[in-house]
Amino acid sequence: MAIDARAPGLTRQSVDDLADAQQEPDWLRARRRAAWDVYEATPNPERTDEEWRRTDLRWLQWESLTPAAPLDGVAGVPATVPTAALDPSVTLVMSAAGAHVVDVSPEARSAGVVALDLAEAAQTRPELVRDNLSTTAVAPEQGKFQALNAALWQGGALVHVPRGAALAQPILVVASGDAALRQPHLLASLGEGAQASIVEWWADTGAGSPVLVNGATELFAASGAHLTYAHVQALALDARSVLSQRAVVSRDATLASTNVTVGGRFHKARVEATLVEPGANAVLNGAFRLGSRQFVDHHTTQDHLATDGTSDLLFAGVLDGRARSVYAGTIVVDPAAQRTNAYQNNRNLLLSSGTRADSIPRLEIMADDVRCTHGATTSTLEPSHLYYLCSRGLTHAQARELIVEGYFEAVLDRVPHEGVRDVLREALTGPAAGNDGATGI
């Protein structure tokens, strides 16, 4: 292939090389080039930007990022992904070599589910890609990382569940590979009245850790659709990652999304939902469990553009060791979005005195007939609770773990799909969750 992995730094040529290698249609090449221009024109994030005020990016040497060489062959599903427990209807692996469909169940086949490599889909199913890719959900203009992904995503995936189809078993999309710079891009859409669950899993591949995973996730729920979506960031503990995720929710559609973070040493996520038509409904869940010196920054946006929308957000974190978290959440209500009902809650449980959790709520309300509330709590382990549990024979470590598991139930209770809920619980509380001080029992 045309990409030369030894070429230093990312250049405009990297964009053309990638488009050539993937034999992309002209419109996609043009879109990548335009995104590259935005990338070059956008200054690097600085601590003086409000969004980056508490988030240290000094580790990132922009000029030393190099494009990923395509792998020989395709990446399989890493053993760390609980494929068997999830029993997916479709399994797809995203890597620099492209998205590879591992498995499609008869259920998904008869429902007409589309699961394709994104570059291939741009050729064969442009009607499912062209309108939605890097346009209204995650656009280059939204920032440096977003522009970089739009210009140079590699190994993206398209998932589409057609109008009226209902899928009981979840669709699993795994981000894998061993490239130093990984830029997965998931574009997923549900047609009118469709119902499906999608689980996106950023896996620890056991291979060399990435310098940066810069991923984008664009979700579209058409009128009356029910989308259950989960993102699991379970990268190796020395990985660094940035996620830009936005769901566009249409008339009377329902989104229930859950972002779980347990891996990586640095994770910055924008989690956003736009309620574009009347009666849209978004439940936004987040759960993160950090130890040692892990750092997580969540910026969430509940963007109400139309009347009678409801959004309900709950992000809960458990921090141990010297972990740090930043949560900043904004509820935006457009002047047109009368009768909006929006709620935002962030809670953090600090297990050790070396941890710190910052919580910054913001409301931008421009309509007058709305109900918007927010809350934030940060707590520590209650000694009386530990005493009570230990008085029944549990060791201190068991008691602590039980309290932590219980802490996440408030979030997990809001995940509508039982199978998805179970794998998320396992990700948060199983032996892989947390590290150092946060080791499971």
Added chain:
Amino acid sequence: MHNGSGADALVIDDLHVTVNDMPILKGIDLHVPKGEVHALMGPNGSGKSTLANTLMGHPAFEVTSGSVTFKGQNLLELETDERARLGVFMAFQYPSEITGVRVSNFLRMALNAQREDEISAMEFRRLMMEKMRLLRMDPKFAGRYLNEGFSGGEKKRNEILQMAVLQPELAILDETDSGLDIDALRIVADGVNTLRGAEMATLVITHYQRLLNYIVPDVVHVLIDGRIARTGDKELALELDEMGYEAITAAQEA
């Protein structure tokens, strides 16, 4: 009355305990053999709950002198969870509410903590349902979060349910009657009476005589200002009910 001199008894010898450097227990001697129910009565602030929590190993209570042995072991050397696994159980006056932790999951974990081999899910379910029937508890209770949103009566019944499942060898009931109406009190007392037997020593701590109509004690102790002021049989509780604690205090001071 100290006839049950078996090595398994709870033996408290000249126990002194302080909280934040303030002396609360000032020399307690108590001997509770297996198979007996002892009631510990006393006015507010006399040190009843301090004694219960000292036996359970609450970190806020500091033993300054004296000893506590149970089953021949020095209890004071053991952590709270080690005491529990030795067979000590305390029904809390104010049980903690722990969100997200289901009663059944917690109980199964607690039971497994003191067993050599894990109980099977089936066997545990059968055991729990049997005990819940005994305490006239709705089976739905098992799926609720531990004490969260429970009424006072439900919390106390949940304590006795744990006791019934864990089958301790030393049970300490810390004011289990407080806040209970008469029906709940009967159910709780029935539960305790069913569990009473040759293998369990029981210490019932209460302010009021009422509970002792239902859980009839072998021995009654009166705790006043950190010391056992009187010891007698169940009639002593009735006497206290009539005369009040002041009579004993006055007799002591005379």
